[in-house]
Amino acid sequence: MVLVKVRPLDVFKKIIGEGEILLELEDGSNILDLLRVLKERYNIYERLYLMIMRNGRHVRFLEEGGRTMLEDEDIITIASPSPEVYKT
Amino acid sequence: MRWLSVAHPGHMEALKEIIRAGNGNIYEVYTGGSPDCIGTARSGLGRTTTEDIREQVEYAHSHGIRMNIVLNSSCLGGRHLTQDGHNLYRWYLNVLNDIGVDSVTVAEPFLVEMIAKEFPDIDITVSCIAFVNSPQKAMYYEELGAETIALDININKNFPVLQNIREAVSCKLKVLVNEGCILDCPFRYAHFNLLSHANGPEPRPPLKYEYYQQRCATMRVKHPELLISSGWIRPEDVKEYEAIGIDLFKISGRIQSVNWITNCVRAYSAREYHGNLLELLDSTRELRRLFYLPNDALEGAIEKWKVCDKNCYKCGYCKRLSKEILVYSGRRTPNEELKPLNEYLVVE
Numbered sequence: 001m002v003l004v005k006v007r008p009l010d011v012f013k014k015i016i017g018e019g020e021i022l023l024e025l026e027d028g029s030n031i032l033d034l035l036r037v038l039k040e041r042y043n044i045y046e047r048l049y050l051m052i053m054r055n056g057r058h059v060r061f062l063e064e065g066g067r068t069m070l071e072d073e074d075i076i077t078i079a080s081p082s083p084e085v086y087k088t
Numbered sequence: 089m090r091w092l093s094v095a096h097p098g099h100m101e102a103l104k105e106i107i108r109a110g111n112g113n114i115y116e117v118y119t120g121g122s123p124d125c126i127g128t129a130r131s132g133l134g135r136t137t138t139e140d141i142r143e144q145v146e147y148a149h150s151h152g153i154r155m156n157i158v159l160n161s162s163c164l165g166g167r168h169l170t171q172d173g174h175n176l177y178r179w180y181l182n183v184l185n186d187i188g189v190d191s192v193t194v195a196e197p198f199l200v201e202m203i204a205k206e207f208p209d210i211d212i213t214v215s216c217i218a219f220v221n222s223p224q225k226a227m228y229y230e231e232l233g234a235e236t237i238a239l240d241i242n243i244n245k246n247f248p249v250l251q252n253i254r255e256a257v258s259c260k261l262k263v264l265v266n267e268g269c270i271l272d273c274p275f276r277y278a279h280f281n282l283l284s285h286a287n288g289p290e291p292r293p294p295l296k297y298e299y300y301q302q303r304c305a306t307m308r309v310k311h312p313e314l315l316i317s318s319g320w321i322r323p324e325d326v327k328e329y330e331a332i333g334i335d336l337f338k339i340s341g342r343i344q345s346v347n348w349i350t351n352c353v354r355a356y357s358a359r360e361y362h363g364n365l366l367e368l369l370d371s372t373r374e375l376r377r378l379f380y381l382p383n384d385a386l387e388g389a390i391e392k393w394k395v396c397d398k399n400c401y402k403c404g405y406c407k408r409l410s411k412e413i414l415v416y417s418g419r420r421t422p423n424e425e426l427k428p429l430n431e432y433l434v435v436e
Contacts, residue, residue: 010298019286019294035432046430056097058345059432066432 001027002070004034009079012050015042025070031059032066034076053077090115091326091335093156093262094353095342095370096144098136102346103144107151109350113357115336117148118156118193120287125180126159127288129195129217129280130343142187154190158342160215161284162195162277169198181207194218197232204233211235216264216338217280222249223256236260238338241267244319245393247332254333262336263329265321266352268371270307270314271398275300305372312414313407315381317400320369322383323356325390340370380415 001024008016016038025033031054038044052059054068055075062068070076094106096117106117119136120128145155167173181203184192191211194200195218203212213236214220214229221240229237237257241264243249254261269276279300286292308314321329326337339352352368355361361368365383366376392405400406 013295013298019292032433035429039429039433044429046433048429049427050429050432052432053345056099056102056346058347061345061347 004074007077011080030067051079093338109353111357116154121157127161128158129283145188156191158193160195162280163284200232223252226253226257230257238262241319247394260335264338267340268369271317313410317406323359385413
């Protein structure tokens with residue numbers, strides 16, 4: 001098993017309801033597997049815009065993208081823009 | 089001469105990329121220390137261990153770059169004045185000293201004095217959130233032991249005050265070039281205190297809502313001139329500050345992604361940028377999607393700001409400028425840094 005820390009920011013933090021969560025995933029899991037777990041556990045709206053980083057690096061700049069394998073103590077930061085901004 | 093002080097997320101890969109982008113202009117990189125000892129006024133994306141710092145200090149030194157560790161909580165909750173707290177800080181500073189850290193950034197006057205007395209090998213930078221905004225305050229901190237003072241961003245466009253501070257102290261002066269905070273922001277003190285507790289030692293408040301950040305973003309959407317009157321300094325205008333004796337130019341953004349930081353480093357190293365200035369500002373990222381502030385169109389505005397008396401109510405220059413040059417995209421579609429959850433899951 002791999003133990004990773006998920007650090008939600010902005011709206012995503014409100015959805016998760018916690019500042020940080022520790023998540024245990026099966027060996028060989030990647031970032032997409034983690035997203036699937038979060039989607040199911042927190043019933044996340046599938047059109048919610050997200051920015052995802054692994055240890056401070058945007059998923060777009062990871063060689064394997066979303067298929068990057070997770071390792072113990074990885075910090076996955078997930079942010080979504082605040083709708084408050086758009087309301088005004 | 090090296091003149092940039094650059095935000096560093098804290099891992100080796102980022103350090104290598106930042107140094108490469110700096111093109112020989114980086115004087116120092118700065119990153120957060122252990123939040124379990126002394127927090128900082130920024131949230132961290134990762135946790136940098138002592139071993140990480142040691143390795144990165146060596147790498148930075150091998151490129152002639154200094155390493156600064158940021159310990160700039162604006163509120164220590166009185167811990168620094170307890171015996172346990174003092175012992176903990178002394179222990180942690182000893183660790184940083186042993187691994188060759190060149191300087192620390194602190195916002196608390198007690199720490200400035202303590203470090204100056206007990207750790208003469210560690211240089212002290214007074215944080216911009218100590219809000220040094222007058223010659224008098226700068227002199228107090230210099231007397232306490234500051235080697236460098238990062239000035240309050242609210243005086244970035246107040247040249248008479250900057251010049252008076254320069255004349256009053258002999259220590260290095262640093263300005264923060266790319267923070268997008270509101271000029272004279274009413275939330276600034278409260279926000280930094282909140283972040284200091286949220287990113288400091290336990291117990292950390294389990295925040296449900298980042299009131300200050302969201303409120304200030306909303307204010308800027310309602311009053312776009314606030315985007316212009318903010319204290320940022322364009323890459324092209326750095327020379328104006330050098331001319332009055334400012335030594336160092338700090339690029340903020342250690343909670344941003346590495347590619348974002350290197351983009352800023354390249355722009356300031358080149359001293360020119362042709363694009364949306366908001367892309368260089370370390371502020372709420374939604375604003376970059378909503379507004380386009382063409383940097384080229386701001387050429388020459390510094391001449392007005394150099395003599396501005398900061399009475400926005402009477403002046404209205406930034407408001408007029410915002411109406412002339414600021415483009416409101418009005419789009420809700422974020423760029424490629426963001427995509428919906430289902431696209432991550434389906435496309436990949």
